[in-house]
Amino acid sequence: MDQADLIWMNGELVAWEDAKVHVLTHALHYGTGVFEGIRAYETDKGTAIFRNHEHIERLFASAGLYYMPVPYTQEQIKTAIHELIAANGLPSCYIRPLIYRGAGVMGLNPLDAPVEVAIAAWSWGAYLGDEGKTRGVRAKVSSWRRISGESLIPHAKASGQYLNSVLAKIESHKAGYEEGILLDSQGNVCEGTGENLFLVRDGKIFTPTESGGILNGINRRSVMQIAKDEGFELIERDLARAELYIADEIFMTGTAAELTPIREIDDRPVGSGEPGPVTKRLQQVFDDALHARAERYSAWNDIVPVP
Numbered sequence: 121m122d123q124a125d126l127i128w129m130n131g132e133l134v135a136w137e138d139a140k141v142h143v144l145t146h147a148l149h150y151g152t153g154v155f156e157g158i159r160a161y162e163t164d165k166g167t168a169i170f171r172n173h174e175h176i177e178r179l180f181a182s183a184g185l186y187y188m189p190v191p192y193t194q195e196q197i198k199t200a201i202h203e204l205i206a207a208n209g210l211p212s213c214y215i216r217p218l219i220y221r222g223a224g225v226m227g228l229n230p231l232d233a234p235v236e237v238a239i240a241a242w243s244w245g246a247y248l249g250d251e252g253k254t255r256g257v258r259a260k261v262s263s264w265r266r267i268s269g270e271s272l273i274p275h276a277k278a279s280g281q282y283l284n285s286v287l288a289k290i291e292s293h294k295a296g297y298e299e300g301i302l303l304d305s306q307g308n309v310c311e312g313t314g315e316n317l318f319l320v321r322d323g324k325i326f327t328p329t330e331s332g333g334i335l336n337g338i339n340r341r342s343v344m345q346i347a348k349d350e351g352f353e354l355i356e357r358d359l360a361r362a363e364l365y366i367a368d369e370i371f372m373t374g375t376a377a378e379l380t381p382i383r384e385i386d387d388r389p390v391g392s393g394e395p396g397p398v399t400k401r402l403q404q405v406f407d408d409a410l411h412a413r414a415e416r417y418s419a420w421n422d423i424v425p426v427p
């Protein structure tokens with residue numbers, strides 16, 4: 121991991137190595153945290169944070185879903201992110217805001233534990249590798265099912281929920297694949313461990329519905345918008361596992377992975393075994409949007425003010 125100089129913690133910029141918590145931090149024991157992953161890109165217009173506003177909105181929504189009052193406004197968090205990137209002198213970076221229940225209360229009722237906020241930013245390359253982004257990755261349907269709304273809140277991005285993704289990720293890596301695909305409790309296709317999923321068949325684009333328990337990714341919504349603008353037919357519906365095997369193209373979207381094609385699923389080549397034309401077209405427009413080169417999507421780029 122590429123360290124930066126400073127981390128924002130509860131309103132102050134502290135040295136990277138001093139950004140510490142007490143071992144009795146509630147979130148460390150029970151997973152009572154919510155977080156975001158955001159990316160900022162080096163562009164001609166400056167450092168451009170992709171859909172910062174939507175990420176901060178989801179962060180606050182996740183906090184609310186787990187009864188965490190945030191001691192800052194969304195505007196203050198936005199300013200803190202700008203200050204942190206400027207103070208670290210990062211032209212491009214991954215940004216990780218985290219809101220969590222701190223130390224002081226043990227047991228399962230955290231309501232009296234302090235709510236703490238930290239934001240880190242560091243330089244982070246392609247999550248599934250540069251080659252993964254161009255050639256595509258190999259994925260495996262996980263034996264683990266995606267958490268359902270019967271036990272947790274899949275729409276929230278909450279720390280404890282990620283044990284589900286961790287199990288699927290480790291399983292896929294140990295079996296020699298780059299990513300795991302989780303089905304929902306009904307057996308329909310849900311998503312990757314940290315990415316939403318799309319498949320293409322006969323020129324049409326399909327993606328699972330939000331009600332199936334996916335995290336409604338910000339990149340998912342962005343790519344859906346781009347697909348419609350590019351004139352593709354886009355269908356949100358339940359997708360059976362077998363549809364993965366007969367798809368012409370499959371790709372995933374997420375902040376860390378951006379738009380990554382899947383070239384092989386459960387040891388079967390997807391289509392020709394190389395990223396297909398729909399994936400490549402969407403990847404190109406999406407990349408332009410991320411890097412503030414697409415006028416049509418310029419509202420998605422939050423340019424960090426130069427101090």
Ligand code: PMP
Nearest residue numbers: 314315316335337338339374375
């Ligand atoms: N699903 C899960 C489980 C995730 O962790 C992520 C990453 N936040 C996504 C989907 C994609 O969401 P986004 O496009 O907002 O990064």
